[in-house]
Amino acid sequence: MLVPTAKSTGIFTASLGLVKALKDKGVNAALFRPFDCCKNVCACKDSYSVSFCDAVKQIAAGERTELLEKVVANFKRFLADTKADVVIAEGVVNDKLDQDKLNADVCHALDADIVVVNLGKCAKAKALNAVTLQAFGNSGKTRVVGNIILNRNAPKDAHGEKRLVLAGNGGEFTACCDNCAIDNIIADIPFDMYNYAVRAKDIADFIGGKVIAGDAEARGFRVVFDLKDKNKKHVLITETLPTEAESGIVILAKGIEGQLSNVNAVISSEQNVWDIAKTLARMPAQLAADDTARADKAAEFAAPYFDADALAALSKVDADRTPLMSPAAFRLKLTELARAAHKRIALPEGDEPRTVCAAAKVAASGIATPVLFGKKDKILAVAKEQGVTLGEGVQFVDPEEVRMNYVARLVELRKKKGLTEEQAIDMLKDNVVLGTMMLERNEVDGLVSGAVHTTANTIRPPLQIIKTAPNASLVSSVFFMLMPEQVYVFGDCAINPNPTPADLAEIAIQSADTAKTFGIDPRVAMVTYSTGTSGKGPDIDTVTEATRIAKEKRPDLNIDGPLQYDAAVMPNVAAQKAPGSTVAGKATVFIFPSLEVGNVVYKAVQRSADLVSIGPMLQGMRKPVNDLSRGALVDDIIYTIAITAIQATQE
Incomplete structure (x- = not known):
């Protein structure tokens, strides 16, 4: 995984270049982007990616777990479709997210090694590198396989920040300090303005304007605009270095009409000229999915800068590498295996609110068929209070209607203990005992309890009735x-x-x-x-x-x-x-x-x-029974049900 150490690094140049460099060496390599650009930036929609907008919404809604599971699921589909031997995952660069934390989560979820993308190689860049890797925990110490230096000689704005896109009037580019403090550099890729030259239609989309004349595919890479000129009515974006003749792309400010000669494209905007300038200053170094020409150019440019020995090392499988099973990958595996099992799981605490919520989600996602014990009307009332719907995938058992069906069998199973019919009826008033008897009869495939019951209450009936497995x-x-x-x-x-x-x-x-x-x-x-x-x-x-x-x-x-x-x-x-x-x-x-x-x-x-x-x-146990903590959350119950369903498939 390529991990950026700063905002707006133009990381796609490094990732595309690395994939091409590997392919040039005969390696079956592919690029995986966990996240893509929002529609208002570049209309990028990759079927293997989650949009930045959706990612921001899910994180804000407290659904980080679900987001990471989606990334892992997308990655598995990507691997199945591409059959790549080496995958380069491109880290996210986005101001709306905690960039380092999200990249670390994705890196762990994919069990990836790390290549850090730095904007320089001096002591300051090394310090920034260290700050980024702090978010990665142990992986930041043990899984870093190299460093890429990218765009260290890029132009800077008035604040000293590197500006890759529409870089301003500029003069000479200012190189980063050449004193190298970063080790294990696998590529030092210089800045090339053409890698970040954006099309007229990309600019129009970003500022909310439209191309009204010329070629929407025309490219620009530098803003030519004099803020001292109070009469300025347009912004010029050049395709070549500025000359006395106007050329490139022109953005007409609000209220300005007419055609301009000697320009490649004309964009109209509802913003005034000052707002246009401020908006353009925020345009990120991103690549539109349909901009294949720039993607090919960036890959062709960057590939030769990669070290041959480093490429060979990245292409080999490390036999001593310790595989990691991340929480996201584990949760996804649980749900996938449980769905494939198609099991019925008894939930004796059927009207307990957390259990009802879990049952709704389990049924809706196809993890299992939850069987809720209790009066159906009461359970549905709890569901309504909790704001969930118990659909067709949920089953109900009224203990009072079925209890007597299991009396004779329970007496038979416990006859050595002298259990009477009256005692059996009394025992079956406990829903855990009733659920255990249904499990013994193969009417359900597993049992989950404990949100209300103690561990002893949950485990004692199965130990008495189900017993241990033959080999245990x-x-x-x-x-x-x-x-x-x-x-x-x-x-x-x-x-x-x-x-x-x-x-x-x-x-x-x-x-x-x-x-x-x-x-x-x-x-x-x-x-x-x-x-x-x-x-x-x-x-x-x-x-x-x-x-x-x-x-x-x-x-x-x-x-x-x-x-x-x-x-x-x-x-x-x-x-x-x-x-x-x-x-x-x-x-x-x-x-x-x-x-x-x-x-x-x-x-x-x-x-x-x-x-x-x-x-x-x-x-x-001979059949799967699992206990819950009485402080269990809804997600805890869901995953315990999934585990129980999977256990039911094991001998």
């Missing part, structure tokens, strides 16, 4: 922790208080398989307060033995321990404490030595870092 020695739990750059799996944080070494090994194996099911590369860290052989004591012995058992039972899994948490996640700490470990510094699955530790850690991380935590997801 226990039931455990994991949380999916949606960190900014990577989704982690934490286990066990909800079920087993003091696991034995054999229990811990089973939890590690279950959690690794869960990670793999959901597309996360499982690198399992057996976490405790000591790394390797540096510590002694019974707690360390338990984790050491658990690691041995897990490796012996599943040699195909990447498991290591004992590891301290910092050694598990930080490459620099791992290099000191666990050199040679294939897990340390890049763990994705974390197995805690006890419920006390796991529960404290997951809540501390979730609340202190203000991140989404999905779970607990139960592992080892």
